[in-house]
Amino acid sequence: MPTTRAHTKIIVMTDVHANLPALQAALDAAAEEGYDEIVHTGDAIAIGPFPAECLDLLLSAGVTCTVGNHEDWFVHGLPTPRPEWLTKGEEAHQHWTHEQLEPHHREALQSWPTTITREIEGVRTVFTHYGMHPEGHGFKTPVRHAGASDLDEVFAGIQADAVFYGHEHAPSDVSGNAHYVNPGSLGCHVLAAARWCIATFSRGRVTVDFRSVPYGDAELFAAFERRRVPERAFICDVFLGGRHR
Numbered sequence: 408m409p410t411t412r413a414h415t416k417i418i419v420m421t422d423v424h425a426n427l428p429a430l431q432a433a434l435d436a437a438a439e440e441g442y443d444e445i446v447h448t449g450d451a452i453a454i455g456p457f458p459a460e461c462l463d464l465l466l467s468a469g470v471t472c473t474v475g476n477h478e479d480w481f482v483h484g485l486p487t488p489r490p491e492w493l494t495k496g497e498e499a500h501q502h503w504t505h506e507q508l509e510p511h512h513r514e515a516l517q518s519w520p521t522t523i524t525r526e527i528e529g530v531r532t533v534f535t536h537y538g539m540h541p542e543g544h545g546f547k548t549p550v551r552h553a554g555a556s557d558l559d560e561v562f563a564g565i566q567a568d569a570v571f572y573g574h575e576h577a578p579s580d581v582s583g584n585a586h587y588v589n590p591g592s593l594g595c596h597v598l599a600a601a602r603w604c605i606a607t608f609s610r611g612r613v614t615v616d617f618r619s620v621p622y623g624d625a626e627l628f629a630a631f632e633r634r635r636v637p638e639r640a641f642i643c644d645v646f647l648g649g650r651h652r
Contacts, residue, residue, distance in 0.1 A: 414609035415528050416441065419590050421448040421536075421573025422475070424646070425455030425504070426594030427464070429601035432622035433593055434468055440605065440618075446523070448573045449475025449536030453504045454642055455594055456630035462512050474519045475536040475573065476546050481505050482516050486545075499637040524567070529611035533567040533585075537574035549575035555583030562587070569613050571606065576646075578602060578617060588615050597648025599624040624650070 418437045423430050437445060447470050452458040454477075465472060474482075485501055486493065523534040537546040538561035550557045558581055562570055569586040578591030590604035598621075605616040628651045631639040643651045 414607055415443050417606045418442045418445040419571045419606055420593050420603045422450045422592035423461050424594035425452050425458040425461050427457035427460045428622045428627050429594045430461050432620045433601040433603050436620040445470045446534050447472045448534050449473050450477045453477040456634050456636045458504050459507045472519050474521050478516050496638045503637045528608035530608050530613050531568045533565055533570045535572055537572055538562045555581050558587045559583040595646040
C-alpha cells in the first residue's frame with residue numbers, strides 16, 4: 408500500500424519466529440498506517456508453530472526479507488557435529504520446523520540476502536539480522552542490553568548511517584558509529600503484542616517510531632499442542648513469558 412508523501416516510509420519487522428497471529432496483526436496495522444515498503448530482518452521461522460504459514464504470508468504480502476540464522480540452518484543445514492550450545496531438544500525442534508516447509512520455501516529463502524544496503528533519501532541504510540562472524544560463517548552471538556560500543560563492535564566493517572537489525576529480541580535504539588535500531592521480536596514477547604517500527608526517511612535523516620499491536624494468542628498456544636511442536640513447554644515459558652499457563 409504505497410504512500411504518495413514527500414518522504415520514504417519503511418515498516419521494519421524482525422524475528423517473526425513462526426507466530427502467525429502476531430504477523431497478521433502487524434501486517435493489518437501496517438496496511439492502515441501506509442508505507443512504501445516492509446522489510447523483515449531475519450528469523451521468520453522456528454520457535455513458533457506456523458513456519459510455513461508465516462513464510463507464505465510474508466511472500467504473498469511482498470515483504471522484503473533478509474536471512475536470519477534460522478533460515479540459514481534450513482537452507483544450508485544445521486551445524487555438524489552438533490555443537491554444545493545446540494541441545495538435543497533444540498535440534499529436534501529445528502528438524503520439526505524444516506519438515507513443515509516445502510521445496511518452494513527453500514527456493515525462496517535461497518534468494519534472500521544476508522544484508523541489504525541502500526541509500527534512502529540521503530541516508531546510508533543497512534538491513535541485516537545481525538553482525539556476521541569475521542570469517543563469514545554465521546551470525547555473532549547477540550549482546551544483551553547492548554550499548555553504543557557493543558554495537559559498533561557487532562557491526563564493525565559496516566559503513567552506514569542507520570542499521571536496522573534483530574537477533575536479540577529486545578527492542579533497542581542506540582547511536583554510535585551509526586544509528587542502530589532493533590524493533591524487537593515481532594513474534595517473541597512476554598505480552599500478546601506484535602512489535603515493529605516505522606522508519607521515516609527525509610532529507611538525509613531518519614526518524615523511528617516504535618509500534619506494538621495486540622493479537623489474540625489462543626490459536627497460537629492451541630497450535631503448539633495440536634501440532635506437538637518439540638520443546639513447546641520450554642518455548643512458551645522462555646520466549647512467550649509463560650502466559651499460556
